[in-house]
Amino acid sequence: MREFLYAPDRILVNEGEYIKELILLKEGKVEIFSNFCGYSSVESKGIFGAEMIVPNTKSFESIRIVENSRIVLIEKELAEKFLLSNSSLIIHLIKKYILKIISLNNKIYGSVKKNKNNKENIKDKNLTKEELSKKYLKISRRKLFHHIEDEHFRIYTKARWLFNKGKIKESLNELKKIQYTNFDIYFQAEIEIWKYLCMILISPDKKYYLEKTLKEKYPFVKELFSFMIFESIITNTPLSKPLVTYLKSGYLIPSNTVLFYEGEEGNWAFMILTGNVRVSQFDERGERLLAVLSNEEVVGEIACFKEIQRTATVFTSTPLQVIKIEKSNLDELVISNPAFGLKIVKNLIKRLDFERYWHSPLSFEEKLNFMIKKYGKNILNKSQLKIEEIKELFRINDKKDSELIDYLFKSNIATLRADGTLKFM
Known part of the structure; x- marks a missing residue:
C-alpha cells in the first residue's frame, strides 16, 4: 500500500480502463462520473476501482481529484484481503454499485413509453x-403457485426466528403446524430437519436415530445447508461462517x-x-x-x-x-x-x-455465444426453455424462430426435445 497527496484536476482513472490499484480516499474530494451508467457524484470518502477484483473488468467510471486529497493505493494482489478486513468498505461498495444499477436502469428504461397501439384489455383496466x-x-x-408470504412460509420463518432466539420448544410447536406435504420433497426435508434438530436439542439421546432417518428418507439431504447445520450441532462442531449466515438469514424455498x-x-x-x-x-x-x-x-x-x-x-x-x-x-x-x-x-x-458488453456493437453469433457462456449449458437445460424464450432471454430480435432453430441445429449448439424445449449440447 502506498499513500499519495494529489492536487486538483489529477485524473486517477479513466472510464473504460483496466484498474491497477484499489483507491482509498482518506482526505479531500473526488468527482466520479460514468457515461455508460449516466451517473456522477462528488465524494469525500470511500473506496473506488473495485472492478479490479473481477478479472478482465474495466472501470465503469472516471475519477478526478477536485481538491487536495490524500489517497491510498492498494495493490491488486492485496485488494481482496484488504476489503475482507474492512467490512464497512464492502457495505459502501454494495450501496455504490446499486446506485449505479439504478442510474443505468433509469437511463435505459426510464424513457420507454407504453405503445399506444397495444389496447388495454377492458377487464384489466382497474387491476x-x-x-x-x-x-x-x-x-x-x-x-x-405458492407465494413467499403465504401462511406456511410465515410459520417457517417464525419458527426459524424462535430457533435463533433459543426458544426451541416454541420453534418446534410452530414447525408442527406446517402442512409441508403440499410442497416439493426438498421443502419437506427442510421442515423435518429443523423439527428433528429441535427434538434433539430437547432430547439429545435421539440424535443418531433422527440423523439416520433423514439420510434414509431423503437421499439428497447432504446438499441442504440446514442438514450441514444439523450435523455440526449434533457433532459439537463449530459452524463455519457460511453456515452461521444461513442459520441467521437462510431459507429453502420450494419450486x-x-x-x-x-x-x-x-x-x-x-x-x-x-x-x-x-x-x-x-x-x-x-x-x-x-x-x-x-x-x-x-x-x-x-x-x-x-x-x-x-x-x-x-x-x-x-x-x-x-x-x-x-x-x-x-x-x-x-x-x-x-x-x-x-x-x-x-x-x-x-x-x-454484462450490460456494458451487451450494449456494445455485437454480431448475432457474438450475442449467442456470449449468452450461452453467461448462463451455462447446465442452467439453460434445467430451465427447459422454448425457442421464443431463448430469443427473449438472449435479446435476439432480428431472427425468426425458424431461422434461429435452423442455426442452432446446423451449428450443433442445441437440439429440440419432444416437449418443444431446447437441449444445449
Missing part, C-alpha cells in the same frame, strides 16, 4: 400491476413459488445459493422472460437500498436455497461474514459489466 401479474401468471403457467410479483412493494433481496429463478413480466399476451438467475446471483438488489415497487415477477423453477437480505440486516450480514458481502459486490460488478 393493479400486482393483480395483473397474479392473473396472467396463473393463466400462462396453468398451475398453482413453483413466487418470491414477488411485479408491482409489489419490497424492501428485501435474495442471494441465491443453489437453484434457479425466472424473472418475467406477464400480461394478456403471456410471459416475457427477462432473465434466469442462479448460484450466487442476487435478485431484487435495489430493494436493499430503497423501498420500491418490483419491476418484474420472480418465481422459482427449482427448489431454492437463499440468503434473505433486508435493509435492516445488510450491515449485520456483511460484518459477520465479509466474504458473503464481497460475493454481492462481485455479482453487482458482473451485472454492470
